[in-house]
Amino acid sequence: MVSEETTTSSVVDEFDMTASCRRSIYILLMTVSVGLMIGRILAVESGTRGPNGQRTPFLSANDRSRWCTVRALVDQGTYEIDKLVDGKDANWRTIDRVKHRGNDGIEHSYSSKPPLLPTLLAIPYYMIQKVTGATLASDPLYVGRLILMLSNVLPMVLYFVLMACLVEKTGHTNWGRIFVLSACFFGTFLSTFAVTINNHLVAAISVLISIYVAWRIWFNKERSWWLYMVAGMSSAFAVANELPALSFFCLLVAGLCWCSLRKTLLGFVPGAALVVTCFFVTNYYAHQSWRPPYMHRGDGIVLGEWDLSEITQLNQSHLSVDLAERLAELKNTIGSETTIQVDEIDQRWVIVNSRAERELAITRMENHLEIRDWDNWYDYEGTYWTNQNRKGVDLGEKSVIRYAFHMLVGHHGVLSLTPVWFVSLAGCVVALRQKGKPLLALVTLVGTLTTVCVVFYMLRPQIDRNYGGVCCGFRWLFWLTPLWLLMMVPAADAMGKRCSTRILGMCFLGISIMSANATLNPWNHPWIYRYLKYLGW
Numbered sequence: 339m340v341s342e343e344t345t346t347s348s349v350v351d352e353f354d355m356t357a358s359c360r361r362s363i364y365i366l367l368m369t370v371s372v373g374l375m376i377g378r379i380l381a382v383e384s385g386t387r388g389p390n391g392q393r394t395p396f397l398s399a400n401d402r403s404r405w406c407t408v409r410a411l412v413d414q415g416t417y418e419i420d421k422l423v424d425g426k427d428a429n430w431r432t433i434d435r436v437k438h439r440g441n442d443g444i445e446h447s448y449s450s451k452p453p454l455l456p457t458l459l460a461i462p463y464y465m466i467q468k469v470t471g472a473t474l475a476s477d478p479l480y481v482g483r484l485i486l487m488l489s490n491v492l493p494m495v496l497y498f499v500l501m502a503c504l505v506e507k508t509g510h511t512n513w514g515r516i517f518v519l520s521a522c523f524f525g526t527f528l529s530t531f532a533v534t535i536n537n538h539l540v541a542a543i544s545v546l547i548s549i550y551v552a553w554r555i556w557f558n559k560e561r562s563w564w565l566y567m568v569a570g571m572s573s574a575f576a577v578a579n580e581l582p583a584l585s586f587f588c589l590l591v592a593g594l595c596w597c598s599l600r601k602t603l604l605g606f607v608p609g610a611a612l613v614v615t616c617f618f619v620t621n622y623y624a625h626q627s628w629r630p631p632y633m634h635r636g637d638g639i640v641l642g643e644w645d646l647s648e649i650t651q652l653n654q655s656h657l658s659v660d661l662a663e664r665l666a667e668l669k670n671t672i673g674s675e676t677t678i679q680v681d682e683i684d685q686r687w688v689i690v691n692s693r694a695e696r697e698l699a700i701t702r703m704e705n706h707l708e709i710r711d712w713d714n715w716y717d718y719e720g721t722y723w724t725n726q727n728r729k730g731v732d733l734g735e736k737s738v739i740r741y742a743f744h745m746l747v748g749h750h751g752v753l754s755l756t757p758v759w760f761v762s763l764a765g766c767v768v769a770l771r772q773k774g775k776p777l778l779a780l781v782t783l784v785g786t787l788t789t790v791c792v793v794f795y796m797l798r799p800q801i802d803r804n805y806g807g808v809c810c811g812f813r814w815l816f817w818l819t820p821l822w823l824l825m826m827v828p829a830a831d832a833m834g835k836r837c838s839t840r841i842l843g844m845c846f847l848g849i850s851i852m853s854a855n856a857t858l859n860p861w862n863h864p865w866i867y868r869y870l871k872y873l874g875w
Contacts, residue, residue: 355512364502364519371523372495375532378858379486382533383479388427395482396429398808398861401535403434403449405482407456409474412464417453417624418446429478433722436631436715445695450631450716453624454578454617455537462488490532490539497543498523500550501823507553508777508827513834517843518826521758525850526819527811530860537579538816544576545583546820548590555597556779566594566605574613580817582791589783631715637699638713641668643706652687652700652707653680665689668709671697688712731807731863734800741803742796749867750805750812758850761843762822765829777828784821791815810860811853 382395396402406419409430414421418440422430424447432449440446449456462485467473472481501522509515523529531539551565551572573590576583587610594602621630651661657676665672675692689698689712696712716723735741747754766785769777795803795814806813833839856865863871 357506360506360512360515361502363516364506367516367520367523368495368498368502371498371529372491375491375494375529376487378533379483379491381858382483382486384429386428388429388478392427392429392478394429394478395486395533396478397534397859399432399434400807400861402430402432403451404456404459404535405474406430406432406435407449407451407453408460408463408485411457411460412467413473413475417448419449420447423447436634437718437721438625438634438715439695441626444693445718448625448631451537452578452617452630452632453620455535455540457620459485459489459535486533486535489535493540493543494528494532497528497546497820500546501820504550504553504824505827508824509831511831511834513840514827514830514832517761517830517833517847518823521761521826521847521850522823525756525758525847525854526823527756527813527816527854527860528819530810530854530857531813531816533858534860536813536860538813541576541580541583541817542819544572544579545586545817547572548576548586549820549824552590552593555594561598561601563601563605566598566601567609569594570606570609570611571613574610576817578613578617580814582794582814583817585787585790586783589786593779593783634713634715636714637701638711640708640710641698642709644700644709646702646705646707648707649702652678654678655680657689665698665709669697669711688717725801728801731804733804735803735805736800738796738803741805742792744805745792745795745812749870750864751866752812752815754866755811755853755864756850757846758826758843759822760846761829761833762826764832765825765827768828768832769825772828780821780824784818784825787821788815788818791818808861808863810857810862810864 379395382397384394384396387393394405396405406422407417410416410419410422419435423432423435434450435447436450437445437447463474463481466481466484474481502519505515505518505522509518528539528542548569551569554560555565555569569590573583573587577587591602591606594606618628622628625631627634648661651658655677657665657672657678662672662676665676671691672689676697677690679688679690681688685702687700688696689700691697696714696717699710699712699714701708701710721727735744744750746752753759762784766781769775769781791814830843833843853865862868
């Protein structure tokens with residue numbers, strides 16, 4: 339017998355299947371996906387070795403940056419990672435770090451990643467250490483893998499369950515539902531990133547939790563305050579891990595206020611405020627600044643202006659007595675032993691104190707010299723993040739048009755690497771043609787967010803147009819994955835009517851699965867990029 343939900347649908351399904359049978363298939367597919375993720379985690383291993391031949395599950399500078407914070411917090415009780423990144427063990431070195439003055443008045447190295455996520459990850463590490471006695475210092479490979487299972491696999495199980503619930507509610511055909519969930523379990527880069535600590539996986543899961551509770555509020559007419567609170571916490575946590583998700587947060591607030599302004603104020607706002615408070619408090623505790631590290635990329639406030647005639651004195655390695663006194667009037671930490679670092683390429687002069695700490699930056703403007711307080715945490719001795727040291731994709735794409743092409747359908751293309759998203763595009767068209775347009779709000783939400791994010795990244799300065807760095811896909815859009823999956827449902831239902839469209843959909847899905855599994859290390863260039871480079875294109 340066909341389920342009641344299916345028989346009342348306007349879409350004709352081609353084979354009988356009860357809801358119970360579908361759930362069994364979902365569980366089977368989910369089990370395979372989870373097993374594959376755990377297997378990859380058990381096999382994950384860095385290409386470097388420590389002084390004693392130690393191996394780790396750290397795959398790039400990106401995740402090592404967060405691992406350093408996790409270890410420093412639990413083992414040393416601090417966010418400072420100097421002893422790890424400056425040590426002899428190459429497994430703990432990372433370019434994703436910043437340097438600034440700490441509570442003791444001395445410059446220290448810190449992870450450049452917002453500290454909230456590593457702080458949360460320190461909790462399972464603390465528990466593992468207390469229960470087993472193993473540490474990231476003594477057993478980095480096995481402790482690290484266990485943390486990855488707890489922090490990545492378990493949340494992904496929740497993600498799969500929630501997505502299955504939503505697809506079961508919104509889908510009308512057996513083939514369509516199974517197709518979308520197959521894409522969810524195997525055909526996106528979220529499962530690829532389950533082998534490494536990262537913010538993209540967390541953001542996508544947070545977005546889906548928000549959508550799930552919002553769906554119950556909007557369509558099931560539920561008004562429990564805890565649903566609003568969960569929506570506030572999860573959407574705010576998505577923003578804490580992916581800043582562009584702020585657009586999603588704002589649209590979600592507007593939609594929930596439309597449903598119930600009172601419940602939004604009593605539930606959503608306190609939930610979001612809790613996450614926002616934790617984000618800024620951990621950031622201030624770690625860096626003595628309310629602004630996260632990525633907002634300390636340039637010079638600080640303007641302290642004064644000088645005539646261009648002072649350039650001759652600035653080109654000396656040491657400050658003259660007169661110049662030192664004048665600078666001391668702007669900042670009292672400037673002393674007689676202060677030196678000057680000259681950057682002739684960028685026409686900049688850096689004032690360094692006797693402890694080799696940067697104090698001021700002097701930049702040549704068109705008609706004057708501008709003296710600013712030092713605030714570029716990414717500029718330190720040996721840093722990678724200068725125009726002279728960057729290389730490869732980190733130099734940025736000059737052409738906006740070329741960048742947009744490769745972002746969407748080129749070597750880092752969202753659609754070329756995972757063409758299953760073509761079904762999501764078709765889903766928008768199908769949903770808009772449905773009688774009564776029941777999914778109009780979802781189409782509007784997904785279309786607006788996708789357009790805003792794509793345009794945002796297209797219009798970034800050249801230095802930021804780097805395709806997300808060395809990565810298996812355009813990772814900055816991964817947080818939209820659950821929304822694109824939901825938008826796939828109407829088209830998947832329609833495709834199930836014909837054999838030709840089913841075959842096309844399976845081809846799209848097969849290529850997507852191949853891309854998601856083309857590398858065991860997600861911190862590698864996409865397979866399309868690698869092959870084009872090999873061919874000299």
